[in-house]
Amino acid sequence: MTTTDPAGHAGGPPPGCPAHASAPSEQAARAAMPATAVEPTALYSAAFAADPAAVYAELRRQGSAGFVELSPGVPASLVIGYEAALAVLRDPESFPRDPRRWQQTMPPDCPVLPMMQHRRSAVFNDGDVHTRLRVAVSDSLDRIDPTTLRQYVERSADTLIDDFADRGRADLLAEYARLLPILVFNQLLDCPPQLSASLVRCLAAIFEGGAEAAEANGELGRCMLELITLRQREPGNDLLSWLIAHPTRLDTQELMDQLTMLLAGGIEPVQNLIANALRLLLSDARFAGDLSGGSLPVDDALVEILWTDPPLANFGPAYPTRNVSLPDGTVLPAGRPVVVSYAAANLDPSLASDRGTGNRAHLAWSAGPHACPGQSQARIIASLAIEKVLDRLPDVELALAEDELRWRPGPFQRALTALPVRFPPVAVPEDPGGPLPPSPLTPTDGGTGGRRATTAGVPSDGPAPTAERQAAPADGRPSRPRWMAALTRWWRGQ
Template sequence: MTSPSPSPSEFSASPSEFTAPPPGCPAHGSGKSVPLYGPEFAADPHAFYEYLRQFGPAAPVELSPGVEASLVTDYAAALHVLQNPETFVRDARRWRALNAGEVPLDSAIVPMMLYRPNALYSDGAEHMRHRQAVTETFARIDTHRVSRHVDRVADYLINQFSGRGRVDLIADYAQLVPLLVFNELFGCPADLGDQLVFSISCLMDGIEADKAMESLVETLMELIILKRAQPGDDVTSWLIQHQSRLTDEELISEIMTLIGGGAEPTQNLIGNALRLLLSDEKYSGGQHGASLLVEDAINDVLWNNPPIANWSGHYPLYDVDLSGTKLTAGDPVLISFAAANSDPSLSTSRQTLSKRAHLAWGAGPHACPAKDPALLISILTIEKLLNRVPDVELSVPVESLTWRPGPLHRALTALPARFTPVRRENPANTRFPADARSAPISSTSEQQQRRQKGTFWSGFLSWWKG
């Protein structure tokens, strides 16, 4: 699938001799680390990846001001890093610059990279203990239960906007379905579920992140205390009961990663796939069935615009030569799933020949454990929308859509759409949150919109119980 790794001599030129960075890139002509933040990168990340490839299989980047790393853009090199935990570890306590006080602690990216006692950031025996707890717990999830709940949640949310004939498919749909489904899977009661949705929404939007994180930790601790006293048929109870005997700190960290780290990629996958389905001619009116079109669009996104574009921080245990690129022990090395998937050395027929060869879910011992639920939720969420409002279409030119700035994700800021207003299903049993009743999107403040999100779980439970 890949061509032989380049020799060191192929990358002997200095950065100034490379093709110039994309217009507007602050690294233009500087030869320094290339910043992966700001509107320029968000608008055209693949232009940046093309430039970064000229440094070799890994390139110097700046994740946020003062936070530097190497970004692996080569497919074969990415697999090598992901599949060699004896050389590249995930424990951020080995981060050399952070330990030396050279990293600004107030940076928005730093909390995303710090060590936490869970499967994502651990290695060796500890990783195996955490990973076993997660995989064996997720294996207990009934896919029919997930399908039924996605159907209910999607119906509830579509009922919120179906009478208006317009919707932001990101804020009003794609962001909320995964969160509400995860609320059910983790056994959240109404009050804790509302607070969890609100806190995660604030974290995703970058609003008062410190307060949102504090609130999220408190909410999860309350959930754990509740489930220790009253265990149920849910993921939280199963994790508590698992033979790995996770501590409260470990449980908070694990659940936070599973819910937050599961909801964000899933909502991005849904949004990015809907963008394709509503704008790309090859997905409109094709000869295949709707179900196949949805799966094809999702596969397209996973190859070309993966919901988590750059992630999976690793730290070399010693100085490493990665196909001609020198990596220093303790310096962060991130994988660009987006760049690796579009590596020019890969066959142009890669997407049609294999739907599993992409790296959107990672690889090796830290590959995403929630891939199957995320795919199921995404497919069913999109199919439900297209079945309920079959004439849905973008209400703005696709070229005008914008992407959320940030080095890690590939996420739309909004996806405005319109359709013929339809009657709500089961209107007699529908109970909406009082502050979320068909208010024009433009008339509410951002804070009000986030608080509306924080009422959807109790609103859904009230609606479902009739």
């Protein structure tokens, strides 16, 4: 049982809750450790944002985990070794995810609290509670038809590229990568455009862990509640409606927190994955000969970025209740959050010979029982988004030198501030407008006369798509609704 704040966010446990008893303090954790002169390394600094690999290399002097600060006054142990990261991620008994004892020691306006506070989602729970919540999320994600998802991505990508293709220049982060996941999730959730934009702005502030994070967290809760209330009143054939109808019967707070998890994992990291992979493709000479030759190395670039610059660099917070020794003898003290650096673990020098092309043993999607349940959908969105840019803007190139690109500060994400490019202007076909696309995301049975497939015993009662509704315009590009262009103009303040 948890209490909630007025915005509906899970807060501390009520008096007498066993999870609240005997919360170890950071002072006690330090007292239990050998005397050391090591000061924490700030993961919120400009130096870390500019060159995290150098910071990780310095932290390795401390062993397979280093002493860091996530924001001023918020210490943590950052796991930076690959084998150590696997040991933490695969051992929820020693590294439980419930942060409630720790968060009682944090002020309510702590900048990283919105990313780390307890929510009734699969991320912050273990055991049977985690299993129940994760089943609801995984079953709902599994109902997304990959073909329809691809149509959503292509339609959204064309809408965005049309806005700048005839200009000959663009910021592929602000005008494309940042907006595309919004448009896709807008369709997956059947979310009102203005509400989806508010949700994304809140999530961006929370990921950065800055001064606006606490206020954004409250606004996020209000937006979530509005969307859930709307969908409970008007259920449809969309991702949120499937969550609501799932046999686990999630309550409103659980729905809010699962939705927060889905959006947090499906928008901010995916936009950064798209931008980071485009940066690699446009700046690395290894790919230069392939971009205009018809053999687009998008998969290779994505795998490399997931190894070297994963969009969610540091997360998977755990809260050990006792001192735990890692395989190399590094001690993680009780009372101090443990954060896994997927980026640093991927860069572990012991793996130097194992990171070849096609090796997907990276930790960008985490590992163990809390591994990302939506990685398949994320790969589809990112790969198609990149292919669209290279297909429609075949001579695109960076508008400045790679070392002039800047990175957003923050302890969790690996995110550019901008990705300016230039290219020969491309004529834009007239917007076909057209009817709203079919919303059913579940594939048809194929042999049952149009009956819908089911997952986890939940029938899909949406209408089967018809040939007329699926028809593409004469130029072969997917039809897209006019609200997409309106949303992008509204987002840009036009």
